[in-house]
Amino acid sequence: MQFPSKLIENAVAEIAKLPGIGKKTALRLALHLLKEDGQETSLLTDALARMRSETVYCKQCHNISDADLCQICDNPLRDGSSICVVEDTRDVMAVENTAQYHGQYHILGGVISPMDGIGPGELNIESLINRAKSADGLKEIILALSPTMEGDTTAFYITKKLKDLDIKLSTIARGVPVGGELEYTDEITLGRSILSRTKYEV
Amino acid sequence: MQFPSKLIENAVAEIAKLPGIGKKTALRLALHLLKEDGQETSLLTDALARMRSETVYCKQCHNISDADLCQICDNPLRDGSSICVVEDTRDVMAVENTAQYHGQYHILGGVISPMDGIGPGELNIESLINRAKSADGLKEIILALSPTMEGDTTAFYITKKLKDLDIKLSTIARGVPVGGELEYTDEITLGRSILSRTKYEV
Numbered sequence: 001m002q003f004p005s006k007l008i009e010n011a012v013a014e015i016a017k018l019p020g021i022g023k024k025t026a027l028r029l030a031l032h033l034l035k036e037d038g039q040e041t042s043l044l045t046d047a048l049a050r051m052r053s054e055t056v057y058c059k060q061c062h063n064i065s066d067a068d069l070c071q072i073c074d075n076p077l078r079d080g081s082s083i084c085v086v087e088d089t090r091d092v093m094a095v096e097n098t099a100q101y102h103g104q105y106h107i108l109g110g111v112i113s114p115m116d117g118i119g120p121g122e123l124n125i126e127s128l129i130n131r132a133k134s135a136d137g138l139k140e141i142i143l144a145l146s147p148t149m150e151g152d153t154t155a156f157y158i159t160k161k162l163k164d165l166d167i168k169l170s171t172i173a174r175g176v177p178v179g180g181e182l183e184y185t186d187e188i189t190l191g192r193s194i195l196s197r198t199k200y201e202v
Numbered sequence: 203m204q205f206p207s208k209l210i211e212n213a214v215a216e217i218a219k220l221p222g223i224g225k226k227t228a229l230r231l232a233l234h235l236l237k238e239d240g241q242e243t244s245l246l247t248d249a250l251a252r253m254r255s256e257t258v259y260c261k262q263c264h265n266i267s268d269a270d271l272c273q274i275c276d277n278p279l280r281d282g283s284s285i286c287v288v289e290d291t292r293d294v295m296a297v298e299n300t301a302q303y304h305g306q307y308h309i310l311g312g313v314i315s316p317m318d319g320i321g322p323g324e325l326n327i328e329s330l331i332n333r334a335k336s337a338d339g340l341k342e343i344i345l346a347l348s349p350t351m352e353g354d355t356t357a358f359y360i361t362k363k364l365k366d367l368d369i370k371l372s373t374i375a376r377g378v379p380v381g382g383e384l385e386y387t388d389e390i391t392l393g394r395s396i397l398s399r400t401k402y403e404v
Contacts (some may be wrong), residue, residue: 001295001299002295002298002299003295004265004266004267004272004274004291005253005257005266005267005268005273005383006268007249007252007253007256007257007268008251008253008257009358010252011249011250011252011253012255012307013247013249014245014246014250015246015249015250017233017242018231018234018246019230020227020230025222027292027295028222029220029221029222029223030218030250030253030289031291031292033222033250033253033254034253034254034257034266037257037375038254040219040276041253041254041397042251044216044217044219044220044250044288045247045250045251047209047213047215048213048216048217048232048235048243048246048247049210049214049230049243049244050209050212050245051207051209051210051212051235051236052235052236052240052243052244053240054209055207055209055210055236060270063206064206064207064236065206065207065210066209070207070351071206071207071242072206087235088233089206090229090233091206092206093203093205093206093229096204097203098374102205108298112214114286121365156285161390168400201399202281202348
């Protein structure tokens, strides 16, 4: 691509580093910013710079946060008797959007994946164990990890570490998705959904 | 969406203002920047801020430029006998990528579109006419506008304004695209390609 200006070329190169954005999209975004009022660009760059420099990780659950303790850990109305263990921030947002869970969270920051060089030491597992040992009134730890090889390995590792504590360990249900068709469900999922069948409350 | 931090919420809102980027993609990009080294974010924000504040419009062709005269207008090797009139910067890049044109450009900044409130006064047409009248050795003006209603209207307006000058006016060929199938070509395009048929040079 022949750019009319080195400054645009540089901006396009930086935008195209973002995941899922190619050179053509980057150019479209750069030209959009040039067309808009200059204030739009400064609002964007300020928001990005502040987000990057001012967000910290919650010292209790390791979620991204504005302060030492995140909004959830700092909320006295949240149920302290359960911790939901998830892979990353997006999973917290997904669970929060269901409005079905009112306890606390623990963000691992990934799952065990030897292929990518991620062992238990790279994740926030040690702090989860310490939290489980020291937390007052903690009754249940829910593992809400992806049903993949890596997610299952991580769940297995955590349950082994925690099994001697007097805390109920559970995992989110595996089964046929709501709205899913039985005939298109893979056999492992369908098999699990039969094994974990739920009794009708009539 | 429930955001873990006001700073992320703000950044996502700003990113999602960009064309073609929704809230979910914006969140993915924001979390990517948080995961990467802090320097990545500052490289991006610096590149955007510099691009927005330091680029200017070339005073001759109105293309985006680093200096008063753009790289093309300032290049003595470019052929000064022809001006290619295009809608915007992306069209200049598209024509440059063909490596078939070595003359100069004139960027209109849009096309006449009464629906969007864009008349001839909003475009760089006046400066094109002045340029055509005063330029030394100018022999041809090529209109390379999109073959839409608005593009054709703009071309018609410009040709009317320039027809009394002793300059050849031309438009890029309309026809079947290279690699296109005849049977899938619309009748207007196919009709024009027959009217503008080219003699074999044998």
